[in-house]
Amino acid sequence: MIVIMQQHAGSGPTDTVVRRIEGAGFGAHVFKGAERDVIAVLGAGEPGSLRDALLAVSGVERVEATTRAYKLASRDVLPGGTTFAVGGAQVGGGLLVVVGTARPQPAGRLIALAQAAKGAGAELFWVGRGDDGELRHDLVGALGEIRSTVGLPVLVDVWDPGEIDRLSRHADALQIPSLQMQDAPLVRAAGQGDRPVFVARGPSATIEEWLLASERILQEGNRKVALVEQGVRTFETAVRAMLDLNAVAVARRLSHLPVLVNPSLAAGQAEIVADLALAAAATGCEGVILDADTPDVDGAASHRQALPVDQVTSLVPRLKRTRAAIAG
Numbered sequence: 001m002i003v004i005m006q007q008h009a010g011s012g013p014t015d016t017v018v019r020r021i022e023g024a025g026f027g028a029h030v031f032k033g034a035e036r037d038v039i040a041v042l043g044a045g046e047p048g049s050l051r052d053a054l055l056a057v058s059g060v061e062r063v064e065a066t067t068r069a070y071k072l073a074s075r076d077v078l079p080g081g082t083t084f085a086v087g088g089a090q091v092g093g094g095l096l097v098v099v100g101t102a103r104p105q106p107a108g109r110l111i112a113l114a115q116a117a118k119g120a121g122a123e124l125f126w127v128g129r130g131d132d133g134e135l136r137h138d139l140v141g142a143l144g145e146i147r148s149t150v151g152l153p154v155l156v157d158v159w160d161p162g163e164i165d166r167l168s169r170h171a172d173a174l175q176i177p178s179l180q181m182q183d184a185p186l187v188r189a190a191g192q193g194d195r196p197v198f199v200a201r202g203p204s205a206t207i208e209e210w211l212l213a214s215e216r217i218l219q220e221g222n223r224k225v226a227l228v229e230q231g232v233r234t235f236e237t238a239v240r241a242m243l244d245l246n247a248v249a250v251a252r253r254l255s256h257l258p259v260l261v262n263p264s265l266a267a268g269q270a271e272i273v274a275d276l277a278l279a280a281a282a283t284g285c286e287g288v289i290l291d292a293d294t295p296d297v298d299g300a301a302s303h304r305q306a307l308p309v310d311q312v313t314s315l316v317p318r319l320k321r322t323r324a325a326i327a328g
Contacts, residue, residue, distance in 0.1 A: 001041035002076050003054055006061045008035065013059025020057065024050045029218075031077045036061070038078065040071040042219075070211040070255070072218035073225075078256035084224040086196050087153025087172040089123040091226055092258040095323035096287035097316055098155065100126025102265060103303055104134060107142040109294070114146040116294050116309040121316035125152040126175070126289055133159035133177070143170040155198060161189035168195045178202050178230060178265075181213050191220025198260065200228040207247050211255055226258040227251055228289065231266025240268025240305070243276050248283045264291035264305045273307055274315050281322040288319055 003017050014030060014037045021028040027042030041050070051063050068074050075081075083092030090096065099122035101113060114125045125146055129135065143154050153172035158164055159180055167174060173196040180186050181202040190197045197217050201210045214225050229248050231241025243266035251259050261283075263276035277288050293306035307315070 001051065002064045002066055002071070002074075003039040003041065004061045004064065005037040005039070006059050009037065009059035013057055014039065016057050017054055017060060020053050021050070024053070026050070029072055033078065033080065038076075040074075040077050042071065068254075069208065070215040073211050073215045073255045073257055075254060075256045080256070082223070082225070082256050082258060084196055086124055086155065086224075087147070089153050091196065091224075091260075092286050094286070095281060095320060096124060096260065097122055097319065098124040098126050098260070098287055098289040099292050099309075099312055100128065100155070100289070101293065101306065102128035102291045103130045104128075104136065104139065107138040107145075110139070110142045111145055111150065113292065113294055113309070114150045114152055117292060117312070118150055118152050120292070120309050120313040122152060122312075124173075125150070125154050127154060127156040127171075128291075129157045129159065129177075133157070135159070135163060140166065140170055143167075147172065158186070158190065161185050164189050164193050164195075168193055171195065173198060173224075175228065176200060176213075178205075181205060181210070184216065187213055187216045188220055191217035191222045193222065196224035196226065197222060198226045198228050200230055200262070201232070201244075201247065203231070203233040203241060205232070207250055207254070210247075211251065214255070214257055226260055226286070227255070228260045228262055229285075230262035230289075239266065239272075241266045243267070243280070245279060245283050248280065248285050252284060258286035260287035260289055261285050262289040262291075264289070264307070268305050270305055270307050270311075273305065274311070274318075277315060277319060278322055281319045282326055284323070284326055290315075 018028040029040045031038045099117035155173045156171040157177050158174045175198040178200040199214050217225050231243050234242045261280035267273050291306045292312050
């Protein structure tokens with residue numbers, strides 16, 4: 001059940017609605033919009049008597065039923081969409097360009113890559129941790145230097161609930177990698193923290209399961225949540241994973257949460273990343289995450305899916321123009 005307040009009804013009627021919901025044994029979660037509040041009723045049952053009691057409150061415009069398992073993540077509660085800041089970067093409302101690396105790098109190389117990424121047009125720097133999630137001491141130190149010296153906010157992968165406090169002290173946002181999307185203790189702990197959380201869709205997760213993972217974070221009180229599509233497992237062997245742009249379009253229709261796309265992790269090969277990134281921008285997604293690298297002495301990146309930074313430099317304006325074209 002969702003309660004939609006009248007425009008500019010004020011906090012008094014909203015507080016009354018919350019008290020009546022909680023008095024009936026349900027939970028209440030308030031979304032404060034620019035013009036009106038929306039209250040999601042949490043719990044099973046939602047009897048008609050509660051609906052009637054809420055409609056009787058002065059300032060209530062309407063009460064709508066919902067059968068979706070994810071109430072807080074539903075676009076019904078925030079039709080205008082969610083926006084939030086990560087350091088100086090804005091998530092939602094436009095196309096955010098995130099550049100970084102999926103694989104662990106020595107601290108010096110990581111800082112050099114961040115400097116190059118900023119020059120290429122990155123607004124947020126992503127620090128991935130490979131397939132095993134090793135948390136090296138030099139990586140933690142590099143996060144702070146990237147923020148202070150390079151001047152880019154940092155998004156870092158988090159693999160375990162015990163890492164959250166430490167990483168939150170050195171990074172601006174946390175990403176739950178795809179393989180940890182259904183790790184309930186990790187998801188809940190991220191929701192209890194004060195850093196924005198990016199939820200990468202699991203390789204076999206349905207759209208609803210993806211949204212339910214974000215719902216758990218919202219239930220813990222963290223409102224700064226974004227979704228990341230980075231490919232799902234199929235029978236195809238020519239690419240690492242199948243980038244699911246259907247899911248991007250559906251998630252943006254069903255949920256108010258910003259949706260970003262990581263074409264690099266889906267492709268597994270740099271040659272097609274630009275094409276996939278441009279296609280993602282054309283869906284209206286709120287951000288693109290690119291795996292990049294500074295070339296070695298032979299001119300090649302250190303891993304196959306990483307774009308050389310000079311290619312990122314030329315790709316970023318094309319992404320922005322594509323997003324602007326569909327917005328106009």
